[in-house]
Amino acid sequence: RVRARLARIDKHNFFxxxxxxxxxxxxxxxxxxxxxxxxSKPLLVKNDIIVKKLGRQCKxxxxxxxALIFTCFLFVPRLVFAVDFDILSxxxxxxxxxxxxxxxxxxxxxxxxxxxxGQLIGLGKAGKMPKGFDIDDDPTVLVSKNGQIIQDVLxxxxxxxxxxxxxxxxxxxxxxxxxVTVTWQLSNILxxxxxxxELNWQxxxxxxxxxxxxxxxxxxxxxAEKLFFHTxxxxxxxxxxxxxxxxxxxxxNLPKKRQIELHAYWPREAFSSAPSQELxxxxxxxxxxxxxxxKANKVQANVMIKWIFPTFFMALLLxxxxxxxxxxxxxxxxxxxxxxxxxxxxxxxLPPMVxxxxxxxxxxxxxxxxxxxxxGKFTFEQLIQATLLDLVDRGHLSIFQGEEEPWIxxxxxxxxxxxxxxxxxxxxxxxxxxxxxDLFPEYQVSSGLFHGAKEAxxxxxxxxxxxxxxxxxxxxxxxxxxxxxxxxxxxxxxxYRPLTEKENNLVKKMKVCSxxxxxxxxxxxxYSFRTHGYFSLPLxxxxxxxxxxxxxxxxxxxxxxxxxxxxxxxxxxxxxxxSFENMLRDIAHLDKAELESIVVWNRLLVYATLYGYAKKVxxxxxxxxxxxxxxxxxxxxxxxxxxxxxxxxxxxxxxxxVANTASTFSVSSGSGSSGGGFSGGGGGGSVGAF
Numbered sequence: 265r266v267r268a269r270l271a272r273i274d275k276h277n278f279f280x281x282x283x284x285x286x287x288x289x290x291x292x293x294x295x296x297x298x299x300x301x302x303x304s305k306p307l308l309v310k311n312d313i314i315v316k317k318l319g320r321q322c323k324x325x326x327x328x329x330x331a332l333i334f335t336c337f338l339f340v341p342r343l344v345f346a347v348d349f350d351i352l353s354x355x356x357x358x359x360x361x362x363x364x365x366x367x368x369x370x371x372x373x374x375x376x377x378x379x380x381x382g383q384l385i386g387l388g389k390a391g392k393m394p395k396g397f398d399i400d401d402d403p404t405v406l407v408s409k410n411g412q413i414i415q416d417v418l419x420x421x422x423x424x425x426x427x428x429x430x431x432x433x434x435x436x437x438x439x440x441x442x443x444v445t446v447t448w449q450l451s452n453i454l455x456x457x458x459x460x461x462e463l464n465w466q467x468x469x470x471x472x473x474x475x476x477x478x479x480x481x482x483x484x485x486x487x488a489e490k491l492f493f494h495t496x497x498x499x500x501x502x503x504x505x506x507x508x509x510x511x512x513x514x515x516x517n518l519p520k521k522r523q524i525e526l527h528a529y530w531p532r533e534a535f536s537s538a539p540s541q542e543l544x545x546x547x548x549x550x551x552x553x554x555x556x557x558x559k560a561n562k563v564q565a566n567v568m569i570k571w572i573f574p575t576f577f578m579a580l581l582l583x584x585x586x587x588x589x590x591x592x593x594x595x596x597x598x599x600x601x602x603x604x605x606x607x608x609x610x611x612x613x614l615p616p617m618v619x620x621x622x623x624x625x626x627x628x629x630x631x632x633x634x635x636x637x638x639x640g641k642f643t644f645e646q647l648i649q650a651t652l653l654d655l656v657d658r659g660h661l662s663i664f665q666g667e668e669e670p671w672i673x674x675x676x677x678x679x680x681x682x683x684x685x686x687x688x689x690x691x692x693x694x695x696x697x698x699x700x701x702d703l704f705p706e707y708q709v710s711s712g713l714f715h716g717a718k719e720a721x722x723x724x725x726x727x728x729x730x731x732x733x734x735x736x737x738x739x740x741x742x743x744x745x746x747x748x749x750x751x752x753x754x755x756x757x758x759x760y761r762p763l764t765e766k767e768n769n770l771v772k773k774m775k776v777c778s779x780x781x782x783x784x785x786x787x788x789x790x791y792s793f794r795t796h797g798y799f800s801l802p803l804x805x806x807x808x809x810x811x812x813x814x815x816x817x818x819x820x821x822x823x824x825x826x827x828x829x830x831x832x833x834x835x836x837x838x839x840x841x842x843s844f845e846n847m848l849r850d851i852a853h854l855d856k857a858e859l860e861s862i863v864v865w866n867r868l869l870v871y872a873t874l875y876g877y878a879k880k881v882x883x884x885x886x887x888x889x890x891x892x893x894x895x896x897x898x899x900x901x902x903x904x905x906x907x908x909x910x911x912x913x914x915x916x917x918x919x920x921x922v923a924n925t926a927s928t929f930s931v932s933s934g935s936g937s938s939g940g941g942f943s944g945g946g947g948g949g950s951v952g953a954f
Contacts, residue, residue: 360484364538388427400449457547480513486534607843616650625827633920650874673697683746729926759834781810
């Protein structure tokens, strides 16, 4: 917690703000007339305020006002890292002395995309570090903006549990380029064993942005025998080069929040003057073993991600294709029928719902508005609309013009099948006649049901929605059961056979291979990118292809898996109905002779409504003035009531949607990874801005 006290400076007759000892103002390196000098004494130390005169031109009131503003920023942590910026480069310079002390200078170059208040740079001492390792709490700071050194820059060093953070108050604007250099004094940075002195240090563990260009220089009084640079599980390790006893480490594009580690060793004699750490053991063999393991793990990860996984997923895709070809061969019929043949009259005179069930294996439950995974040849609205028009054609219903809109009227229910009676109960309820816009009166409900609803209304609304859903579902079940009974009465044979065990196994194998390729492939791609920093285009491509293949397998096999496959007799019947559908589709392009060959225009109109070609057929009948014996059907065509029929039938979608929502109504409804790849060093460091 940060406390503050006010100290009165009589000489200047103004008040100054002083943070507690956990915040210390770091001395700054500034330049004057081309000469760099160090303002070596801190401005704020513990509970005393020491004011140093920096020059006659320094305005103390302005300086301490900025200090006050900066301290306020410390109380608003959400502002930290909220600024958008790029880290163009990070340069670290580590110079190790014979007494096991070191000077570490880090230079960070920012390019800001937003206005900003300052920068922060941290250095830690967490984890496995040598006995007595310490960081001096008075680092020096040098800041330049757009190539110009900033004099009298204000910076604070904040001590934390595992290190220090330097906050530099250096406000600026979007587009500025800022370079910050912080120089730290370190002690006991090496592990001093009997045989070697080991550097096992992570100078950077938490960068808040990607570093485009990273460079390290490691020097010492006596050159290191060997130095390694690690980036954890990142496949991009960077390069290490020794030039004139100086080690240079270079790397491009270090992802944010990634750790880096320097691992090196010297002969123990090079640090004979350093204080002993009482590590009375040899460590060179362990050093080499650790490096061999890191290299082996890196090679293994590289091979797995770049070769083994892509090859494995490629093989699964090839297996999927092979299984699919075998499956198609198994279910394909020997006889091949022409695709664009036309038939000018219905092959059989079947009620629309019976046709859907027997020929296309499409049931009402499968295309129900309550079924989110609708699957069938026809939609629920087409089945209802065609059934009502079929009853009009057969004289059981009549349609006439009311005062404002068409009305439908029951003439007689004598001779109707049970499923047709159930259809009338669903669409007209107990009414003998009803306006087209009022179809489905028992299920009519408005979305206004939820407007202004309170918590006390939840139970009532849910019960109401559940009642509508169950009532609709029970009606559909009865209708579909009656349709199946009608199929049996008409003695229509089964045109589908179930899949054999071999065919079912092929379906399962296709699904497993495609799903594993898609899901697991994308998971490994994500893992590779997040953990190893490697963007694997082959894994991404194979994963997406696998997902596409699994979707295609699902759509290709769901029909045969649900209904079975057509037998030879069924294939011929479906071919005849497909030929009839082709004629409906192309009716606008038929010549006069072909149109004259059509006799049963009334049945044609019913089936055109079922197949979705009612508009085309109506247009042709009007154009050629084709008259029907049924006056109601003639009126239907001449008035163009197919649009109103369709609109009224689709209203059930809205009603069931509202009922479904009401049944569950509620007022209230409405870090980087690193893992292995390191030798176990400690330390830490952060780079950010605010």
